[in-house]
Each structure stands twice: as structure tokens, then as C-alpha cells.
Amino acid sequence: MVIKRYGEVEALPVTDAGALKTIVRWVIAEEDGAKNFYMRIFEIEPEGCTPLHHHAWEHEIFVFQGKGTLIQQGREVPVCSGNVVFIPPHEEHQFKNSSTETLKFVCLVPSQK
Amino acid sequence: MVIKRYGEVEALPVTDAGALKTIVRWVIAEEDGAKNFYMRIFEIEPEGCTPLHHHAWEHEIFVFQGKGTLIQQGREVPVCSGNVVFIPPHEEHQFKNSSTETLKFVCLVPSQK
Numbered sequence: 001m002v003i004k005r006y007g008e009v010e011a012l013p014v015t016d017a018g019a020l021k022t023i024v025r026w027v028i029a030e031e032d033g034a035k036n037f038y039m040r041i042f043e044i045e046p047e048g049c050t051p052l053h054h055h056a057w058e059h060e061i062f063v064f065q066g067k068g069t070l071i072q073q074g075r076e077v078p079v080c081s082g083n084v085v086f087i088p089p090h091e092e093h094q095f096k097n098s099s100t101e102t103l104k105f106v107c108l109v110p111s112q113k
Numbered sequence: 114m115v116i117k118r119y120g121e122v123e124a125l126p127v128t129d130a131g132a133l134k135t136i137v138r139w140v141i142a143e144e145d146g147a148k149n150f151y152m153r154i155f156e157i158e159p160e161g162c163t164p165l166h167h168h169a170w171e172h173e174i175f176v177f178q179g180k181g182t183l184i185q186q187g188r189e190v191p192v193c194s195g196n197v198v199f200i201p202p203h204e205e206h207q208f209k210n211s212s213t214e215t216l217k218f219v220c221l222v223p224s225q226k
Contacts, residue, residue, distance in 0.1 A: 002199040086115040
């Protein structure tokens, strides 16, 4: 069993084109013994965003702090703490922080991407 | 894309032997389009607990509210909001709420269990 505080895990800047003021921590990864899927925690500062992109793997997301918007088929949909999001493979998506507080969410990906 | 509030999803009582005052919501499941892993949210009332058990699949957990203890190899380890836990297959585990506030965590399982 591995127990940790998420804040202890190294924060990596998200450097994909279009990303702004966003870090990611890979809190459950291969080195923890995970074989099927991995857990990351994203933190987006006010005025920050993740890249607008799509890819062949799904996301399973739980927002636990802050407020923002999620681009869904070109529309901006509000999301906040307590939202759950399933993004299927190949669907375009982007998170933006629309508040003055850091937006934080858990985002899981399959290990075979 | 599926966006929901976790509180909208049906709360099912956890009825396994040894479970007490605990509900689970399957917030991302097969009917949402998930193929590789599923997201559940557990809520344990004060004095409640999940069953002490083990099984052939792993858990990936993020605690987002409250305080409790986690049984790890017979010892009680404190956990609280902000803890991440990886429980490998076949390892015994149990969550107990040791506070006066509801303990809440996200817990993911592989679809092939």
C-alpha cells in the first residue's frame, strides 16, 4: 500500500502548446505499482488553462477545488468543485480557470495510451 | 462527454459484512462509456467503516473530505483530505471514520475485476 499527500509529489509545469499557468502531479504512477490506470492531479492558476486538444485515450475527472469552464464541442460549460467528468477518446476538451482561486482536479488515464 | 454533480448519482448503501454507515455512488461506470476503469465516491458517516477485506484488484483513492484511519497490515494509519492511496491487489484494507464529519473519497477500480 502506498499512502502519500498529493502536495508531496513533484509538480511539473504543463508545457503543451496552449497550456498556461498549469501544473500536474503524477500521484499514482507505474513506480507505485499501478498497472491499469494512473492518477494525476492538475492545478490551474487564475487565468490559466490546459491545452485545447484531443487524443486516443479517455479521462476520468473529479473536480475538488475552485471554479472554471470546460470546452465541450465548442461551448464553454461551467464546472466547479463536486463535478465529475468523463471525456471519451478523441473528444476535444480544455479546462480554463475562470475564478480567483486555484482550480484543482483529479484526472485518470489508462496506462495503455 | 459526460458532466455531472456527484451528489446527483444514486447513493447505494454498502452492505458487505462489516460495513457500517457507508454509501457508494458509481459516478463513472460502463453506462457512461467507461471501458478501462470506473470511478466511485464513498461517503462514510461518523463511526462508520468500509469492510475489512481484500480482493484481486487494486484501488486508486483520493480523499477529499474529512478524517479517518486506514487499516494497513493490522495498523491504523491516519488519513485525511489530500491523501492519495494506492492499494495493490490482494492487500487487506479498511477505512474508518474517526471524526464527526463525513469522510469522503474517490476510489477507482479496473473494469476487469
